[in-house]
Amino acid sequence: MSREWPLWEVFIRGQHGMSHRHVGSLHAADAEHAVKNARDVYTRRNEGISIWVVEATQITASSPTEKGPMYDPARDKVYRHPTFYPIPDDVGKM
Amino acid sequence: MDALFEFLLRQGDNALVLGHRMSEWCGVAPALEEDIALANTALDLIGQTQLWLAYAAEVEGKDRSANDLAFRREVYDFKNLLMLEVPNEDFGRTLLRQFFFDAFQVPWLDALKASSDQRVADIAEKSHKEALYHLDRSAETVIALGDGTEHSNQKMQAALAYLWPYSGEMFVDDDTDHAMQAAAVAPLPSTMHAAWQKTVSATLSEAILTVPTDPFAHKGGRTGFRHTEHLGHMLATMQNLQRAYPDATW
Numbered sequence: 280m281s282r283e284w285p286l287w288e289v290f291i292r293g294q295h296g297m298s299h300r301h302v303g304s305l306h307a308a309d310a311e312h313a314v315k316n317a318r319d320v321y322t323r324r325n326e327g328i329s330i331w332v333v334e335a336t337q338i339t340a341s342s343p344t345e346k347g348p349m350y351d352p353a354r355d356k357v358y359r360h361p362t363f364y365p366i367p368d369d370v371g372k373m
Numbered sequence: 374m375d376a377l378f379e380f381l382l383r384q385g386d387n388a389l390v391l392g393h394r395m396s397e398w399c400g401v402a403p404a405l406e407e408d409i410a411l412a413n414t415a416l417d418l419i420g421q422t423q424l425w426l427a428y429a430a431e432v433e434g435k436d437r438s439a440n441d442l443a444f445r446r447e448v449y450d451f452k453n454l455l456m457l458e459v460p461n462e463d464f465g466r467t468l469l470r471q472f473f474f475d476a477f478q479v480p481w482l483d484a485l486k487a488s489s490d491q492r493v494a495d496i497a498e499k500s501h502k503e504a505l506y507h508l509d510r511s512a513e514t515v516i517a518l519g520d521g522t523e524h525s526n527q528k529m530q531a532a533l534a535y536l537w538p539y540s541g542e543m544f545v546d547d548d549t550d551h552a553m554q555a556a557a558v559a560p561l562p563s564t565m566h567a568a569w570q571k572t573v574s575a576t577l578s579e580a581i582l583t584v585p586t587d588p589f590a591h592k593g594g595r596t597g598f599r600h601t602e603h604l605g606h607m608l609a610t611m612q613n614l615q616r617a618y619p620d621a622t623w
Contacts, residue, residue, distance in 0.1 A: 284404070305406050308517060315510055319410040 385425030392418030455594035456539035519580025541590025
């Protein structure tokens with residue numbers, strides 16, 4: 280058994296933030312402990328009002344070696360960007 | 374000595390001495406995350422110190438500042454609890470001491486929010502929130518270490534045996550306390566004992582630690598009558614800069 284605490288990824292929602300953003304990672308014994316550590320490590324300067332933590336091993340990530348097949352096909356599909364539609368002014372900020 | 378001044382010194386010195394002890398972990402704590410957490414706690418306590426001692430200096434009215442009170446008083450002028458000045462020894466004992474103090478501060482500061490003295494109430498209002506988090510954290514760590522490995526349990530039990538005789542000093546009322554109660558500035562410290570006992574019993578039992586039964590209690594710190602030999606060493610470090618370079622600015 281490893282003597283190291285497991286690694287946790289930390290997500291913080293800021294004062295005016297709409298969503299939680301990944302801010303970094305830390306070590307902690309369990310989830311509760313990870314929230315406290317996140318509070319102490321990542322919100323010291325009034326950065327956040329909500330914290331999520333997830334154990335790093337629970338994250339399934341795409342493989343960097345599959346970059347080509349995964350992302351290249353989207354590169355020349357400019358028509359997928361909604362830039363060809365005029366947006367009326369009175370719609371306001373989208 | 375003016376009772377209010379004495380009372381404010383006690384509040385400020387408790388926060389200052391414990392804050393300094395906690396700061397001694399900066400850079401050497403067992404994990405980076407704990408290092409930062411302990412430094413945060415230390416900074417909260419030093420922040421509380423500034424508020425208490427600034428008000429103490431005003432009440433004294435002898436043109437001294439919070440800094441003068443912190444860095445230019447001698448051992449016997451300090452009014453902190455003895456428990457707070459003894460060395461950290463190890464991480465477990467440091468956190469157990471913090472827990473004992475937090476378990477007192479939470480009901481104490483909560484009560485001070487209703488103080489007849491508005492400045493005291495304001496300082497308590499701000500500090501109470503910090504104390505609630507400190508207690509949450511220290512209690513959790515005490516449980517994790519007590520109910521950890523056989524080795525960590527033994528170390529915590531040893532820490533408990535060492536610190537327990539110092540815990541009684543928190544609840545001894547004296548003339549200053551009675552004067553503060555009469556002026557509705559603060560309740561008697563002894564009235565905090567039931568709440569403290571409740572928090573401590575619940576946490577220690579969850580931490581599988583056996584509470585000592587010896588009623589002996591060290592005292593003398595908060596009256597300034599008798600400090601341990603450790604405070605002088607601590608102040609020598611803490612006050613060195615102001616002693617060597619009086620009024621240094623940067």
